[in-house]
Amino acid sequence: MGLLGGSFDPAHAGHVHITKAALERFGLDRVWWLVSPGNPLKSRGPAPIEDRMGRAAKLMQHPKVQITDIETRLGTRYTAQTLAALQMRYDGVRFVWLMGADNLAQFHQWQDWQEIMARVPVGVLARPGDRLAARMSKTARMYRESRLIGRAAFTLGQATAPAWSFVNLPMNQMSSTAIRKAGRWTSDAVVADASGA
Numbered sequence: 001m002g003l004l005g006g007s008f009d010p011a012h013a014g015h016v017h018i019t020k021a022a023l024e025r026f027g028l029d030r031v032w033w034l035v036s037p038g039n040p041l042k043s044r045g046p047a048p049i050e051d052r053m054g055r056a057a058k059l060m061q062h063p064k065v066q067i068t069d070i071e072t073r074l075g076t077r078y079t080a081q082t083l084a085a086l087q088m089r090y091d092g093v094r095f096v097w098l099m100g101a102d103n104l105a106q107f108h109q110w111q112d113w114q115e116i117m118a119r120v121p122v123g124v125l126a127r128p129g130d131r132l133a134a135r136m137s138k139t140a141r142m143y144r145e146s147r148l149i150g151r152a153a154f155t156l157g158q159a160t161a162p163a164w165s166f167v168n169l170p171m172n173q174m175s176s177t178a179i180r181k182a183g184r185w186t187s188d189a190v191v192a193d194a195s196g197a
């Protein structure tokens, strides 16, 4: 089970793109989008969760992908806490944390980041501008020996933590920041933009 945590403020085509890639490239059965109550490292609060959930559900329609506000229901905001709660609640389910390369670059600033590495395999997807910073990151260097390279990435879903993989893929430029800057959040335009219509 892949977990793509995010603010999704709003969801866009980049999220859809990396989710489909993660299903294929990491040998996952399903992916959950964890629509976050709010990124602990971002000072600006996101749009109301109902709005973000609604947009995400309109955009991401795939039989293997589910959109969830489970972090709000669990009362967790930090990823390490969320993973601990999910592993306790879903005993026997193998979780894989998914993220774009921008997040790998600053992963060592996350709360209990080494505990996250110890709990679950991590799948990283290339993002424009962030490939080099991600590869040079503290996490990439410290966990060099735990990296699954090339075809081994397909086994990430079955791997024992610590394990991580970085996959290159045709990159998608979309970002929520760009959508917010263009003032296109509040209309149906965001779904049209995001789906490439």
Ligand SMILES: Nc1ncnc2c1ncn2[C@@H]1O[C@H](COP(=O)(O)OP(=O)(O)OP(=O)(O)O)[C@@H](O)[C@H]1O
Binding pocket: 004, 005, 006, 007, 008, 009, 014, 015, 018, 098, 099, 100, 101, 102, 103, 125, 126, 127, 128, 172, 173, 174, 175, 176, 177, 178
């Ligand atoms: N275009 C993209 N390519 C690769 N990864 C992406 C892309 N857009 C988002 N992601 C990843 O999806 C996850 C959730 O992203 P998030 O909801 O923060 O969207 P965002 O576009 O990065 O938002 P913002 O611009 O507000 O920071 C993060 O791990 C992020 O790295």
Ligand SMILES: O=C(O)c1ccc[n+]([C@@H]2O[C@H](COP(=O)([O-])O)[C@@H](O)[C@H]2O)c1
Binding pocket: 004, 005, 006, 007, 008, 034, 036, 038, 039, 040, 041, 042, 077, 078, 079, 080, 103, 109, 110, 111
């Ligand atoms: O746990 C942390 O310290 C932490 C710090 C930064 C981000 N995260 C998580 O990373 C995911 C991506 O965040 P964002 O805002 O870039 O979409 C989301 O699930 C956040 O809760 C988690």
